[in-house]
Amino acid sequence: MKKLITVVAGIGFLVGAASADVASDQKDLIGYFKALKPNVEFADYTNGVYAYDAGSRDQFEEILDGIPPYEEAVEKGGKEFVKFGLNKCAALKDPAAARVKHPYFDEATQKVVTLEGVLKACYLEQTGKKLGSNKGKIARISAWISDQAAGEKVNVKVEGAAANAAYNQGKAYFYGKRGEFNMSCADCHVYNAGKKARADILSPALGHTTHVPMYRAKWAGLGTLQRRYGGCLKNMRAKPISSQSELMNNLEYFHQAMSNGLEITDARYRK
Numbered sequence: 001m002k003k004l005i006t007v008v009a010g011i012g013f014l015v016g017a018a019s020a021d022v023a024s025d026q027k028d029l030i031g032y033f034k035a036l037k038p039n040v041e042f043a044d045y046t047n048g049v050y051a052y053d054a055g056s057r058d059q060f061e062e063i064l065d066g067i068p069p070y071e072e073a074v075e076k077g078g079k080e081f082v083k084f085g086l087n088k089c090a091a092l093k094d095p096a097a098a099r100v101k102h103p104y105f106d107e108a109t110q111k112v113v114t115l116e117g118v119l120k121a122c123y124l125e126q127t128g129k130k131l132g133s134n135k136g137k138i139a140r141i142s143a144w145i146s147d148q149a150a151g152e153k154v155n156v157k158v159e160g161a162a163a164n165a166a167y168n169q170g171k172a173y174f175y176g177k178r179g180e181f182n183m184s185c186a187d188c189h190v191y192n193a194g195k196k197a198r199a200d201i202l203s204p205a206l207g208h209t210t211h212v213p214m215y216r217a218k219w220a221g222l223g224t225l226q227r228r229y230g231g232c233l234k235n236m237r238a239k240p241i242s243s244q245s246e247l248m249n250n251l252e253y254f255h256q257a258m259s260n261g262l263e264i265t266d267a268r269y270r271k
């Protein structure tokens with residue numbers, strides 16, 4: 001126990017500027033996973049299920065050794081970023097900084113702003129057309145933006161009463177039971193992390209947002225974090241919620257904050 005506390009305290013400084021609530025929630029989560037898998041290093045949580053399952057990790061590393069199936073799409077996203085004039089929007093001028101800044105709570109609108117939300121608004125401004133939320137162009141461009149920030153750390157800030165309320169709604173949603181099976185996100189990604197669910201091994205929630213948008217073999221393409229939320233909600237037979245809605249964004253706000261201090265990575269392959 002003493003050792004566990006030392007480890008958790010050592011990680012505490014990484015959380016840095018985040019408010020006390022976020023820091024203590026994350027400390028609890030890290031402590032939980034440290035007790036569950038004492039040999040898994042904090043930094044390894046960027047690797048999701050591969051941090052817990054040596055078998056699928058081999059496959060993952062083989063894929064990363066070659067040309068990952070998303071490489072071309074991400075490159076295309078970089079070209080599209082310029083082609084559609086997204087580099088002209090103030091919020092996206094410095095792509096690496098944009099990845100690190102989002103999601104954040106905007107005091108002016110009293111809402112969480114996600115990176116994809118900014119991409120949609122900027123795309124509309126520049127082209128007069130709507131951009132989807134889940135896959136295709138938005139996922140390619142967002143993945144390219146994320147790649148510019150690879151190696152930097154997730155650092156979601158939750159400051160002030162309204163930001164805390166948004167964060168708390170996301171947290172309550174994550175831990176709340178719903179759907180035909182009466183399950184919560186946490187039931188799978190906290191309490192049963194590392195265990196098998198049908199053909200899959202359940203990944204820990206810690207680090208879930210470090211490699212987004214992710215490529216999935218099942219999708220044969222890239223998808224945003226919120227696309228993935230939609231998929232899990234469907235598997236839970238829960239009421240769907242729209243991508244980029246306030247509730248989805250608050251869920252993302254909480255969920256990303258739980259990855260504070262972990263490195264953003266371009267290793268975005270998942271089954």
Ligand code: HEC
Nearest residue numbers: 048049183184185188200201202203208214228229232270
């Ligand atoms: C019945 C179990 C179950 C529940 C409940 C569940 N998921 Fe999942 N989720 C999975 C499985 C299985 C996968 C694929 C294997 C893995 O990475 O865990 C997955 C993958 C994910 C991933 C991708 C992880 C990665 O490393 O890329 C995210 C993000 C995620 N889930 C979020 C959620 C959220 C948010 C909720 C609640 C709305 C939720 N899940 C509820 C089973 C579940």
